[in-house]
Amino acid sequence: MTAVAQRVRTRNRTRxxxxxxxxxxxxxxxxxxxLPVIAAIAYTFGYSGGINSVVAALAQKQHLVDGAAxxxxxxxxxxxxxxxxxxxxxxxxxxxxxxxLVMVLSWAIALYARFSRGVLAKLVTALAVVPxxxxxxxxxxxxxxxxxxxxxxxxxxxxxxxEDSPALAYKMTGVTxxxxxxxxxxxxxxxxxxxxxxxxxxIDAARDAGAxxxxxxxxxxxxxxxxxTIIVATFTGIGVLGSFTVPYLIGPNAPNMLGVSMAQYYQSxxxxxxxxxxxxxxxxxxxxxxxxxxxxxxxxxxxxxxx
Amino acid sequence: xxxxxxxxxxALFVLAMLLFVIGPLAWLSLRxxxxxxxxxxxxxxxxxxxxxxxxxxxxxxxxxxxxSFVFAPVxxxxxxxxxxxxxxxxxxxxxxxxxxxxxxxxxxNAFPKMGLFITIAGLFYxxxxxxxxxxxxxxxxxxxxxxxxWIPAAAFAAVxxxxEEAARDAGAxxxxxxxxxxFPIAAPGILxxxxxxFLASFDEAQGTFLVGTPTYITMPTEMYTLVLNYPExxxxxxxxxxxxxxVVLMLLVRKHVMGGRLAEGFQLR
Numbered sequence: 001m002t003a004v005a006q007r008v009r010t011r012n013r014t015r016x017x018x019x020x021x022x023x024x025x026x027x028x029x030x031x032x033x034x035l036p037v038i039a040a041i042a043y044t045f046g047y048s049g050g051i052n053s054v055v056a057a058l059a060q061k062q063h064l065v066d067g068a069a070x071x072x073x074x075x076x077x078x079x080x081x082x083x084x085x086x087x088x089x090x091x092x093x094x095x096x097x098x099x100x101l102v103m104v105l106s107w108a109i110a111l112y113a114r115f116s117r118g119v120l121a122k123l124v125t126a127l128a129v130v131p132x133x134x135x136x137x138x139x140x141x142x143x144x145x146x147x148x149x150x151x152x153x154x155x156x157x158x159x160x161x162x163e164d165s166p167a168l169a170y171k172m173t174g175v176t177x178x179x180x181x182x183x184x185x186x187x188x189x190x191x192x193x194x195x196x197x198x199x200x201x202x203i204d205a206a207r208d209a210g211a212x213x214x215x216x217x218x219x220x221x222x223x224x225x226x227x228x229t230i231i232v233a234t235f236t237g238i239g240v241l242g243s244f245t246v247p248y249l250i251g252p253n254a255p256n257m258l259g260v261s262m263a264q265y266y267q268s269x270x271x272x273x274x275x276x277x278x279x280x281x282x283x284x285x286x287x288x289x290x291x292x293x294x295x296x297x298x299x300x301x302x303x304x305x306x307x
Numbered sequence: 308x309x310x311x312x313x314x315x316x317x318a319l320f321v322l323a324m325l326l327f328v329i330g331p332l333a334w335l336s337l338r339x340x341x342x343x344x345x346x347x348x349x350x351x352x353x354x355x356x357x358x359x360x361x362x363x364x365x366x367x368x369x370x371x372x373x374x375s376f377v378f379a380p381v382x383x384x385x386x387x388x389x390x391x392x393x394x395x396x397x398x399x400x401x402x403x404x405x406x407x408x409x410x411x412x413x414x415x416n417a418f419p420k421m422g423l424f425i426t427i428a429g430l431f432y433x434x435x436x437x438x439x440x441x442x443x444x445x446x447x448x449x450x451x452x453x454x455x456x457w458i459p460a461a462a463f464a465a466v467x468x469x470x471e472e473a474a475r476d477a478g479a480x481x482x483x484x485x486x487x488x489x490f491p492i493a494a495p496g497i498l499x500x501x502x503x504x505f506l507a508s509f510d511e512a513q514g515t516f517l518v519g520t521p522t523y524i525t526m527p528t529e530m531y532t533l534v535l536n537y538p539e540x541x542x543x544x545x546x547x548x549x550x551x552x553x554v555v556l557m558l559l560v561r562k563h564v565m566g567g568r569l570a571e572g573f574q575l576r
Contacts, residue, residue, distance in 0.1 A: 014400060017396075018396040018399070018405075019402040022396040022405070023408075024392070024393055025389050025393050025452045025456050026412070028448070030411075032449055036426040039429065039430075040418075040422055050429075051433055054428065054429045054432045112317075120321055124320070124321055125565070126565075127321075127324045127328045128324065129565065130329065131328065133558075134332065135509065135550065135553055137510070137512055137531070138546040138549055141534055141542060142331035142332050142334065142335040142546065143331045145543075146330055147331075150345075152330060152331075152334045155348070158346075181327070189570050190569075190573065192567075192570075227574060231574065235573070238417055242419035242420060242421075244419075244421055245512065259419060259421055278422070279421060283419060283422070286417040290417050293413070294410060298406075
């Protein structure tokens with residue numbers, strides 16, 4: 001055997017080994033997530049066979065296929081329901097507002113920590129990461145009591161002389177506060193890490209060339225931290241879209257976010273098909289957001305010659 | 308004047324952040340020691356430790372705490388076996404489909420968990436793992452795959468190849484090189500991932516509720532009932548107890564988390 005053929009064989013062997021080592025988590029996901037998701041999508045079009053048979057045997061008010069052609073009746077029912085449309089709108093608004101607030105806060109904190117080496121800057125960063133330490137169930141419950149009618153905010157306003165201040169608990173504003181609270185650490189960590197990778201010399205160079213501080217930030221910092229920014233926006237967006245605990249504990253009965261309506265349709269109304277239709281709608285929205293994440297990653301990998 | 312205004316602005320921002328982040332936790336903690344506390348008092352009128360006894364003596368709540376401490380380490384162990392070799396492969400081998408496979412893990416995040424759990428029930432029934440220990444572990448492991456692969460993969464990728472090559476040149480075999488060079492350098496990243504996985508299991512409520520009830524009710528699952536059926540003070544006590552392990556574990560890896568180990572993992576290479 002020639003040396004070249006030998007090398008090609010070794011390379012192929014290590015490639016195969018890499019592939020096989022990387023396979024287990026992908027297989028677990030394909031089997032326990034991919035398969036149920038495909039089954040779920042089939043179920044929304046009226047197919048009740050296979051692993052759907054158990055759920056379909058128990059659920060009520062299903063729209064099942066008559067023959068082989070898919071039926072869109074489940075979608076027609078859910079999308080035609082005005083309370084679903086309100087929930088969808090509420091979900092989208094909470095998602096957008098949360099993403100914007102998390103972005104603004106994360107950037108403000110990261111920028112402050114990047115340029116100020118003081119104790120306060122460290123304190124603010126540490127504060128922003130605290131929510132990561134707290135289980136979401138606890139955080140939601142704590143936020144609920146803090147903003148409830150007998151909570152801290154109303155107590156404080158009462159002592160200051162404002163007797164009938166509003167309570168944020170059981171309202172979508174309270175839910176948004178809870179979402180920002182739980183998603184802030186991820187944003188601050190990623191954007192701080194992105195900004196810390198911008199070398200001082202680059203900023204100094206921009207400043208020496210006569211750029212103002214805000215100009216230097218815009219021209220140097222923002223492009224350098226673009227990838228972490230997009231990661232934060234997409235992960236926060238997807239996380240909020242599908243969230244359950246925060247809106248379930250803090251939010252009102254109706255209208256509420258789709259994560260809660262889904263659980264309600266499944267557990268209280270025993271309408272699994274309608275619940276899964278809602279899940280697919282959220283999934284489509286999340287996939288739309290996920291597309292930006294994938295594209296941004298691919299772009300940045302190409303930019304640094306890694307792809 | 309301008310400097311003073313800026314300093315005041317910063318101080319105000321720090322104060323607002325303190326209230327926003329710590330306020331709810333402090334407010335809830337106070338409740339755990341409150342006997343009577345009427346609106347609009349800023350502090351409870353009478354204090355007590357009575358609620359701690361109530362919670363500690365409740366057998367059901369104690370069982371939930373124990374179960375959480377069983378599921379979390381098992382989840383981390385299973386997830387490590389599945390993910391860590393893969394993380395190494397993603398970092399060190401180039402093979403066709405590598406990027407697609409890395410990204411496919413991300414798919415776990417995109418489909419709402421609630422919708423997934425509804426159809427997963429069908430799969431679990433046919434595998435006969437509905438309502439079993441294995442079923443709950445599977446649900447917990449599913450929630451950890453992304454962090455357990457991505458963060459260690461970034462940690463392995465950050466180990467300089469030159470160090471590994473130097474060890475190989477000095478006569479170390481591949482296994483020796485891995486355990487005496489690669490692994491120690493990547494260890495902080497792996498530790499961060501393991502603790503994130505531990506906490507994810509510790510925090511998982513929805514799936515455990517759907518798959519595990521009535522046999523396996525963990526702490527966060529119990530919390531949902533607690534909020535609705537017990538006095539507020541008992542829920543507050545339980546909340547503190549549920550937060551302690553998370554806080555301790557996160558404090559252990561705080562430096563690495565803040566130092567960018569977590570952030571690295573989400574920037575796919």
